[in-house]
Amino acid sequence: MENNRSVVVSTRIRLARNVSTVPFLQNMDEKAARDVIDNVYDAIGKGYELIELKNISAVDKQILVEQHLISPDLLKSKWGALILNKERTISIMLNEEDHIRMQCILPGLAFSEAYAKIDELDKKIESMLKYAYDSQFGYLTACPTNVGTGMRASVMMHLPALTMQGRMTDVIRALSKFGLTVRGLYGEGSEALGNMYQLSNQVTLGVSEKEIINTIDNSALHLANMEADTAKAIYAKNKIETEDRLYRSYGIFKNAHKLDSKEMMSLLSDIWLAVSLGLLSGITYDELYELMIKAQPAAILKKAGGEINILERDYIRAKMVREATKDITYS
Amino acid sequence: MKCDICKKNDATIHQTIIVNGNKEEMHFCEECAQKGVVGFNKAFSMEDFFGAFLGKEVKTIEPTCKSCGMTIEQLKKTGRLGCEDCYNELRQYILPVIQNVHGRTTHVGKTPYGDFSETIEAFDKKGPTEVMDEAKTLSVELKQAIEKEDYESAAIIRDRIKVIKELEQAKGE
Numbered sequence: 166m167e168n169n170r171s172v173v174v175s176t177r178i179r180l181a182r183n184v185s186t187v188p189f190l191q192n193m194d195e196k197a198a199r200d201v202i203d204n205v206y207d208a209i210g211k212g213y214e215l216i217e218l219k220n221i222s223a224v225d226k227q228i229l230v231e232q233h234l235i236s237p238d239l240l241k242s243k244w245g246a247l248i249l250n251k252e253r254t255i256s257i258m259l260n261e262e263d264h265i266r267m268q269c270i271l272p273g274l275a276f277s278e279a280y281a282k283i284d285e286l287d288k289k290i291e292s293m294l295k296y297a298y299d300s301q302f303g304y305l306t307a308c309p310t311n312v313g314t315g316m317r318a319s320v321m322m323h324l325p326a327l328t329m330q331g332r333m334t335d336v337i338r339a340l341s342k343f344g345l346t347v348r349g350l351y352g353e354g355s356e357a358l359g360n361m362y363q364l365s366n367q368v369t370l371g372v373s374e375k376e377i378i379n380t381i382d383n384s385a386l387h388l389a390n391m392e393a394d395t396a397k398a399i400y401a402k403n404k405i406e407t408e409d410r411l412y413r414s415y416g417i418f419k420n421a422h423k424l425d426s427k428e429m430m431s432l433l434s435d436i437w438l439a440v441s442l443g444l445l446s447g448i449t450y451d452e453l454y455e456l457m458i459k460a461q462p463a464a465i466l467k468k469a470g471g472e473i474n475i476l477e478r479d480y481i482r483a484k485m486v487r488e489a490t491k492d493i494t495y496s
Numbered sequence: 497m498k499c500d501i502c503k504k505n506d507a508t509i510h511q512t513i514i515v516n517g518n519k520e521e522m523h524f525c526e527e528c529a530q531k532g533v534v535g536f537n538k539a540f541s542m543e544d545f546f547g548a549f550l551g552k553e554v555k556t557i558e559p560t561c562k563s564c565g566m567t568i569e570q571l572k573k574t575g576r577l578g579c580e581d582c583y584n585e586l587r588q589y590i591l592p593v594i595q596n597v598h599g600r601t602t603h604v605g606k607t608p609y610g611d612f613s614e615t616i617e618a619f620d621k622k623g624p625t626e627v628m629d630e631a632k633t634l635s636v637e638l639k640q641a642i643e644k645e646d647y648e649s650a651a652i653i654r655d656r657i658k659v660i661k662e663l664e665q666a667k668g669e
Binding site for chain 2: 183185186190262284291295296297298299300301302303304307309313314368370371372373374375376
């Protein structure tokens with residue numbers, strides 16, 4: 166549904182698992198960590214790439230974080246590794262807080278497809294490795310907050326209109342009654358840069374995978390409709406002001422020669438809203454999201470190919486933005 | 497085993513303490529332990545509690561996971577457990593934490609033996625006799641599976657029967 170696509174950026178499902186008889190990360194030795202990597206990589210079969218974090222540069226690690234393929238916590242692990250499929254929709258973090266954290270990320274609202282993929286992968290690994298499991302607590306994790314299903318289902322949403330109206334505090338309070346939490350773009354403790362919010366389940370025990378998915382799927386759908394209606398209402402009520410603000414942002418986006426990441430995120434959110442209101446066209450939501458990830462600090466550093474200062478970084482970012490938005494036209 | 501304090505309820509919590517230099521095992525029911533010192537919500541210290549109860553000076557031995565040496569103090573600091581056995585070894589201390597975080601204490605959904613949540617849903621829609629019939633049929637299947645030494649299927653059937661029985665009890669209450 167086009168309506169959802171303008172608000173729902175991506176869907177993610179993550180499962181936390183540990184290998185039975187192997188101590189959790191803090192008590193693990195190098196050999197056990199090595200075995201986890203080798204055994205999981207062997208279990209999943211062909212078509213995947215294995216990246217051991219100790220073998221890649223600091224910039225490449227940061228890019229993986231910016232792309233949401235790994236968590237910042239994986240960087241702290243001595244034996245952290247990542248397994249990726251070709252499309253990069255499936256990523257498996259190894260030796261993070263838990264031995265195995267597998268996730269599936271898909272564009273738009275796509276919980277059933279994401280769960281089917283991750284469930285298949287989980288079963289494949291489980292057929293080769295025995296997981297730590299307890300009949301009362303379910304799948305056992307290093308932190309008691311993740312036991313049970315070990316599942317975190319989340320959805321990334323762009324909510325500029327609700328933010329503008331100062332309604333996010335109420336939204337967050339209402340969602341918490343359904344056991345859902347709201348975080349910023351880069352997870353726990355991060356800001357809602359560019360009006361991007363991540364909605365996820367808090368409770369993992371005593372609720373089945375299907376119930377968790379149903380709750381978050383319905384909430385995301387409801388919230389997407391609410392956001393779209395609010396955006397339309399704001400535009401209908403304040404036509405000139407809205408057009409002025411969004412077209413000004415477009416003007417800066419098209420002409421700036423220096424953009425820091427915060428300004429870029431806020432302008433990008435305006436362009437996104439303008440596209441969803443039909444004020445601008447010639448760019449898709451996927452392209453906007455891709456630009457957002459490509460213009461993050463580490464990705465730019467990599468593109469520059471060497472040491473650069475902040476001014477140079479902001480210059481490259483502005484150039485990328487101009488390039489990516491050159492086909493945008495007034496509708 | 498009965499509770500050392502009320503002498504009525506069954507003891508589910510076991511604690512090694514040192515009384516005047518000698519190790520002693522103490523056993524409590526949940527109710528009596530709650531009044532004093534279970535888990536993280538200490539009203540007063542273990543020593544005070546046992547000391548007042550026994551009228552002697554008492555030192556407690558910190559609960560520790562036999563497999564990895566993880567203690568409750570360490571868990572409080574890091575919020576992370578040392579190994580899968582910690583859940584079993586320190587169950588009585590972890591349980592209140594889990595109850596607090598999740599609001600529940602028993603897993604439902606996918607298990608290494610299959611996903612029973614659909615069985616539960618189906619159960620909710622059925623009447624009591626239909627469910628009993630299903631449990632009976634499953635019991636026959638379980639016997640057959642064991643005879644055939646197909647233990648994998650037997651485990652699945654056993655768990656389904658368990659779920660049905662638990663649910664029936666819950667409904668009856």
